[in-house]
Amino acid sequence: METSSFGIAIMAAGKGTRLNSRRPKVLHQIGGQALLLHVIAAAKTLVPAIQIYCIIGHQADAVRAAAASTGVHFILQPEQRGTGHAMQQLRSHFASTGQTAPENLLVLSGDVPLIQPSTLQALCAFHLAEHAAMTILTAVPPSPTGYGRVLRASDASPEVQAIVEQKALTPAQLSTPEINSGIYCFRTSALFAHLDSLSTNNAHGELYLTDVAALLVAHRERVVALRSSGPVEEVLGANTIEEMMHLDAAMRLATARRLMAQGVTIFRPETSVIDASVQIGPDTILQPFVQLLGDTRIGANCHIASYNVLENTHLGDNVLVLPSCVITDTTVEDGAKLGPFSHLRPATHIGPEAQIGSFVETKSAWIGAGTKAHHLAYLGNATLGANVNIGAGTITCNYDGEKKHPTTIGDGAFIGSNSTLVAPINIADTAYVAAGSCITEDVPADSLALGRSRQVVKPGWVSARKQSARQCD
């Protein structure tokens, strides 16, 4: 469908009073992304960013900053006097800049975040085919309470008489099941011509964009409705945190379904929290209660046990992650084994077949192929070669209170338990560090370093002490 005659307006200036939150409504997140960014992403599939006009007002600077990188225009609605008033600001923008307004306008709500490009395409196509002045996207949800209702000329007719807001419904209209989604197409000239006729004579004392429907009908313009054929969540608004969490769950379940269709086994998918951006290879298994966030990519045939939180993390194939790891900005190569309870912090690289076990923390660490750190270690600013063995309790002392310093450990080196490696330090290939050492000088290849005092044993010391105590009595 040709959408070149369309501009898109996104209404995002409202406060979101019903959220009881200090954050503006359109910056609340579902599916790991702000509501407004979901809507802008859908809009950008239809038209280029320069044909998108985002109307902002409440905490405009924060909203603008969050969406600046999308390249859309921002239009300020300094006082938020209703959705009709938001459209008046758009009209003023075209009047004051001399820019030509687009022939048709697709109007989206910043708080209807799950809207899909295919539905918007269908709406625009219907609008053009019907030669309508206004086309309203509608739905019939299980509970229409709270929404504006669409009154059609007759049940079978696409023609609409009016949109009536919840608070203005007569007792007879209360049972009207078809809701206004807050998404519309307009012939721009028809919309702009009637904006000045809106009144604030309603329950909120606002200028309602919805009232344009009846105004157009009164002027013999064609107003039609298209009922969305997709899942109802696609057109639901997010006015309360509870509604947002409902949409978040719906979105994540859709992501889980997509992944399952691609061969990923997800036990109890309703418990997993997977961002839409996540990619997973076939035959990978996710146990319940796993969070996969941001730019996370997982290869084939991996096993991710419960209570793992992976963010911006790339796993190769055949990786095993035992329960309760927190892994951020990390790359893990094929066949590695992690957890339980590993904490891999940013800029960690785990080589193929490496093993990182319980209570091991890494940060800016390169771990070579087949290297093992099975328990209780801190590896920071560290570069470990292949087949290194890190004993329990090994600490890279990388920070002197002012600067971070590097530790390098060569291939096949063995670090005994409870060693402190004071950086900068280099432990060469195949070297051994004796358990309990504090290592402050480089260790050459093929050497053993002992950094502790020699053990002293005093035979008979215990009984000698007891005897001397008796003599003093």
Ligand code: UD1
């Ligand atoms: C609106 C519709 C209602 C529809 C529902 C669908 C009106 C009068 N009512 O109600 O028929 O069923 O959406 O979700 O339009 N906004 C501005 N400037 C303002 C006021 C609002 O930009 O001055 C923005 C809000 O940020 C929001 C959108 O417009 O993104 C809708 O406003 P909201 O107050 O949520 O309208 P609803 O009461 O949900």
Ligand code: CA
């Ligand atoms: Ca709303």
